[in-house]
Amino acid sequence: MQGYRYDPHTHTSETSKCGHLPAAEVVERYVKNGFSGLVVTDHLHPEYLSRIDTEHDWQKAMDHYLTGYKASKKRGDELGFDVILGAELRFPENDNDYLVYGIDEDWLRSHPYMCCTSAREFYEKFHNDVLIIHAHPYRDGNLTVFEDAVHGSEIINGNPRHDNHNDLALELCRRHPDFYRLAGSDTHQDGDEARAGVILPERVHDSYQYKAMIEARRFRLWSPEFQSFVDADEAMRTGK
Ligand SMILES: [Zn+2]
Numbered sequence: 474m475q476g477y478r479y480d481p482h483t484h485t486s487e488t489s490k491c492g493h494l495p496a497a498e499v500v501e502r503y504v505k506n507g508f509s510g511l512v513v514t515d516h517l518h519p520e521y522l523s524r525i526d527t528e529h530d531w532q533k534a535m536d537h538y539l540t541g542y543k544a545s546k547k548r549g550d551e552l553g554f555d556v557i558l559g560a561e562l563r564f565p566e567n568d569n570d571y572l573v574y575g576i577d578e579d580w581l582r583s584h585p586y587m588c589c590t591s592a593r594e595f596y597e598k599f600h601n602d603v604l605i606i607h608a609h610p611y612r613d614g615n616l617t618v619f620e621d622a623v624h625g626s627e628i629i630n631g632n633p634r635h636d637n638h639n640d641l642a643l644e645l646c647r648r649h650p651d652f653y654r655l656a657g658s659d660t661h662q663d664g665d666e667a668r669a670g671v672i673l674p675e676r677v678h679d680s681y682q683y684k685a686m687i688e689a690r691r692f693r694l695w696s697p698e699f700q701s702f703v704d705a706d707e708a709m710r711t712g713k
Pocket residue numbers: 484489491492516661
């Protein structure tokens with residue numbers, strides 16, 4: 474498929490403790506790899522807040538949280554590359570991670586401590602407003618997947634330092650044919666970048682446009698390394 478490649482799952486070292494590449498460098502690497510854009514999905518969860526939100530001031534916490542995205546956006550704008558705001562939420566109940574799209578800075582600032590509720594509570598409250606995609610649901614043997622709290626799931630997570638059990642995620646999506654099936658690199662450090670993503674028929678410039686494109690199912694998966702999963706998605710989509 475002709476189109477524009479985007480990575481919906483990347484991190485920055487400015488915001489994510491586990492990220493080892495500065496935002497600007499992540500952008501440069503994706504430009505070099507022929508991508509048109511990426512979504513910055515830095516971690517937002519109680520453990521992160523306990524580290525940076527020492528004054529218990531949500532607006533200050535968001536100032537910190539948005540540092541990586543803003544540095545990324547600045548470099549992206551210079552290079553004509555689309556940098557989109559997303560988030561990777563985790564709730565106190567367990568270590569599941571949820572990618573969220575269709576947000577902007579205002580949305581983050583006006584929903585204080587939304588990551589301190591639960592996956593189901595979050596879904597109940599926001600499922601009409603934002604797109605919620607389970608990141609690597611079965612990573613490292615996880616068994617507690619809340620299938621009723623997401624709109625879809627990654628079936629390809631490219632991160633090489635975890636056993637992501639992408640095969641189980643694909644099975645999950647076979648049980649839920651209505652689920653959006655996504656792919657992302659989960660970029661944290663050198664060598665993670667540009668291993669998986671989506672191909673869109675048009676460029677998207679913000680989180681709302683990206684969400685709309687996914688909801689219209691106007692996307693294909695891309696990952697040479699996980700080609701059998703790309704093919705499985707294609708087969709499910711076309712019914713062949
Ligand atoms: Zn991380």
